[in-house]
Amino acid sequence: MSGQEAKNKFYQVSQIRWLTEDTFSLKMTGQKLHFKAGQHVLLSLPGTSQSREYSLYNGENQPEPEVLVRKIENGIFSGYLSTLSEGDLVEINGPMGAFSIDESKTDTHHFVFIASGTGIAPFRSIVQTYPHLNYQVIHGIRYGHEAYDKQAFHPEKYLDCTSRDNTGKFQGRLTGHLAKTSFAPNTEFYICGNSNMIFDSLDILKEKGFSREQIHCEVYF
Numbered sequence: 104m105s106g107q108e109a110k111n112k113f114y115q116v117s118q119i120r121w122l123t124e125d126t127f128s129l130k131m132t133g134q135k136l137h138f139k140a141g142q143h144v145l146l147s148l149p150g151t152s153q154s155r156e157y158s159l160y161n162g163e164n165q166p167e168p169e170v171l172v173r174k175i176e177n178g179i180f181s182g183y184l185s186t187l188s189e190g191d192l193v194e195i196n197g198p199m200g201a202f203s204i205d206e207s208k209t210d211t212h213h214f215v216f217i218a219s220g221t222g223i224a225p226f227r228s229i230v231q232t233y234p235h236l237n238y239q240v241i242h243g244i245r246y247g248h249e250a251y252d253k254q255a256f257h258p259e260k261y262l263d264c265t266s267r268d269n270t271g272k273f274q275g276r277l278t279g280h281l282a283k284t285s286f287a288p289n290t291e292f293y294i295c296g297n298s299n300m301i302f303d304s305l306d307i308l309k310e311k312g313f314s315r316e317q318i319h320c321e322v323y324f
C-alpha cells in the first residue's frame with residue numbers, strides 16, 4: 104500500500120456531542136468517505152492495538168463521517184473513544200457490510216426499522232439519505248432521554264419504547280409493541296442492536312407470517 108493510501112485512512116475528530124451521560128456522537132473530517140447508508144466502518148486509534156465496528160450515523164451526502172457511540176462500562180474501545188478531543192486522529196477502515204436498503208423497493212415497499220439503543224445509528228443514516236422513504240422506526244431504549252437525535256425522524260414515524268420510565272409512546276420493551284402491531288405484507292424489516300432483541304423480534308415477525316427474506320439483521324453484540 105502506498106504512503107498516500109495509508110495516510111488517507113486517517114481522519115481528525117471535528118466534533119464530539121454528548122447526547123446522554125454515556126452516549127456521544129463523533130464527527131470526523133478527512134477524505135470524503137463513499138458508503139451506502141446502513142454500512143459500518145472499523146475504527147482504530149493510533150497507539151492502540153484495538154479496533155471496533157461502528158455504523159455510520161450520517162447520511163450519504165453529508166461530508167463528514169459520524170458515529171454514535173455508547174460508552175460501555177469497562178468497555179475497552181468505547182472508553183478510548185470517549186476520551187478523544189477535537190483534532191485527535193482516528194483511523195477508519197471500510198465502509199463494509201450489507202445492511203442497506205434495496206433501492207428498487209423504495210417506491211413500492213414500507214420499511215420498518217427496529218433498533219435497540221445505539222442500533223438507531225444506521226436508520227438515521229438511511230432516513231437522511233432517503234428522505235421520502237415510507238418508513239416507521241421502533242426504538243427500544245431504557246429512558247426517554249436516550250431517544251438520540253429523534254428529531255432526525257418524522258414525529259409520526261418514530262416510536263420510542265421505554266422500558267424503565269413512562270415517557271415513551273410505548274411503555275415496555277419494543278418486542279411488546281411489535282407483538283401487538285400489524286404490518287402490511289409488502290414490509291421490509293431492518294433490525295439492529297443486541298442479539299437477544301433481534302432473536303425475539305425474528306420470532307415475532309415469523310409468527311406474523313413474514314419470510315426471512317423480508318427481515319434484515321445487524322447484530323452489535
Ligand SMILES: Cc1cc2nc3c(=O)[nH]c(=O)nc-3n(C[C@H](O)[C@H](O)[C@H](O)COP(=O)(O)OP(=O)(O)OC[C@H]3O[C@@H](n4cnc5c(N)ncnc54)[C@H](O)[C@@H]3O)c2cc1C
Pocket residue numbers: 143155156157158159170171172173174175177178179180181182200220221222224321322323324
Ligand atoms: C456491525 C457492528 C456495528 C456496530 N455499531 C455500533 C454503533 O454504531 N454504536 C455502538 O455504540 N456500538 C456499535 N457496535 C458495537 C461496538 O463495535 C463495540 O462492541 C462496543 O463499542 C463495545 O466495545 P468496547 O471495546 O467498549 O467493549 P469491550 O471491551 O469489547 O466489551 C464488550 C462487551 O460490551 C458489551 N456491549 C457491546 N456493545 C454494546 C452496546 N452498544 N450496549 C451495551 N453493551 C454493549 C457486550 O456485552 C460485550 O460483552 C457495533 C458492532 C458491530 C458488530
